[in-house]
Amino acid sequence: MALIDPAEQINELTGTLNGIKDVLDLGAIRKQIEELEDQVAAPDFWNDQERAQKATSKLSYLQGDVNRIESLGRRLEDLAVLYELAAAEDDADTREEADRELEALRADIDALEVRTLLSGEYDAREAVVTIQSQAGGVDAADWALMLQRMYIRWAERNGYPTEIYETSYAEGAGIKSTTFAVKAPYAYGTLRGEHGTHRLVRISPFDNQGRRQTSFAGVDVVPVVETTDHIEVNEDEVRVDVYRASGPGGQGVNTTDSAVRLTHLPTGIVVSCQNERSQLQNKATAMAVLQGKLLERKRQEEAAALNEIRGEATTSWGTQIRNYVLHPYQIVKDLRTGAEAGNPSAVLDGELDGFIEAEIRWARRQESGADA
Missing domain, CATH: 3.30.70.1660 (Alpha-Beta Plaits)
Structure with missing residues (x-):
């Protein structure tokens, strides 16, 4: 079985990231950020504490979206260079490092893609x-x-x-x-x-x-x-x-x-x-x-x-959606999506993203x- 060319995988992930940018409309997000930054800079901004807190929260969230997307783009570019370096020097350690980063990028881009599925009438709410x-x-x-x-x-x-x-x-x-x-x-x-x-x-x-x-x-x-x-x-x-x-x-x-x-x-x-x-x-x-x-x-x-x-x-x-079993074995399993984790302690400590992402995809x- 022939190995898949890393360059093809990077191109595929780049295409996915570009699709995410189009769906989220990065230009519109940047425009919202500018408008919110203007509001925050106004002298009377904090006169209405509740409104100010909502605006700063939204600004922080949108800035995080942009930073996340831009960071993924830079990582993809760096990864291509890392593979070229591994090939030029025939360095197995560098190749392994690149492979690990490729898998990490795939997981991070998949997680970001879930954000594009939140298009329900009230999904953007707190x-x-x-x-x-x-x-x-x-x-x-x-x-x-x-x-x-x-x-x-x-x-x-x-x-x-x-x-x-x-x-x-x-x-x-x-x-x-x-x-x-x-x-x-x-x-x-x-x-x-x-x-x-x-x-x-x-x-x-x-x-x-x-x-x-x-x-x-x-x-x-x-x-x-x-x-x-x-x-x-x-x-x-x-x-x-x-x-x-x-x-x-x-x-x-x-x-x-x-x-x-x-x-x-x-x-x-x-x-x-x-x-x-x-x-x-x-x-x-x-x-x-x-x-x-x-x-x-x-x-x-x-x-x-x-x-x-x-x-x-x-x-x-009101139906049952998830089981958390601590004895006689240890597992957390979602009854709708089939998503599961063998470390209930980590889940109960807030590691829920895998279950939440699976739910959003299942619901869509x-x-x-x-x-x-």
């Missing part, structure tokens, strides 16, 4: 993630806390800011629920495939007989609402409860009833926020999260209606099949 413990008692509460840490570690690895809006602690260990924001462009499009039930199998640290325990936690991902969204919430349909925020073990973290819980009566959706000391601020944040959940509900209903017209079966968002194939 995300709000809610995690709830389900069946499994104290192990499920601990599992929900482990998932919160996993996603926040993933965000940290990617340089995405997060803000925890609310955490309801369980009595023994772990949490009943938590809601937090991932404040980066395309966070919703990137994470929406995480929506569903996550299953953990392990030897329970809370069982004095050391028995194996299966526990479940649900993950909900919604887009952040923007002013252009037409999501009306009738105040008569929302019950507002205020309470004192608490920490682990029931420890009080606030001396006033500033935490807010909103219940949307027509849908039964419940949202809480306790991260601010002001009741008004917590109510405003909770209302924004509620609107995001209603927006996602609307998107799902529209998708279900289209599928019904096409005569297709719809998939419940599902959507393309539906559009066909």
Whole structure:
């Protein structure tokens, strides 16, 4: 079997990178960067803190996109020179180094290509993630806390800011629920495939007989609402409860009833926020999260209606999507994509990109099949 010429592989990757540039429209991105840099330079830019933070976050993300693309282009050029050097000097070590870089480049370009698949209506939005413990008692509460840490570690690895809006602690260990924001462009499009039930199998640290325990936690991902969204919430349909925020073990973290819980009566959706000391601020944040959940509900209903017209079966968002097995063997496996990893500790420490990329590709194939 003849070896594939490295020059052909480099040309193929260069073509893929050029295609990515066309889809992302590098010229338009650079224009957005210039406009945002002008905004940041304005004397009154920081008068509106929330608007300023969103603008700087978007600027950083877009600059990262451009830097990433330009860096890949330079690496491809350097790689061609490295192969020429290896051939000219007949140097096996240099050839091995070039081969390793070729594989690394292929993986990095494949990962960037996934970004071009995020073209849904709300994919460019920031995300709000809610995690709830389900069946499994104290192990499920601990599992929900482990998932919160996993996603926040993933965000940290990617340089995405997060803000925890609310955490309801369980009595023994772990949490009943938590809601937090991932404040980066395309966070919703990137994470929406995480929506569903996550299953953990392990030897329970809370069982004095050391028995194996299966526990479940649900993950909900919604887009952040923007002013252009037409999501009306009738105040008569929302019950507002205020309470004192608490920490682990029931420890009080606030001396006033500033935490807010909103219940949307027509849908039964419940949202809480306790991260601010002001009741008004917590109510405003909770209302924004509620609107995001209603927006996602609307998107799902529209998708279900289209599928019904096409005569297709719809998939419940509440279905189990991924298994994390720590005993008797170690594996994390996604039930939709087949993606798996043999090192659960790394996954639980935030190494999720392989699963997320597989989800995005899988979802695009599902959507393309539906559009066909």
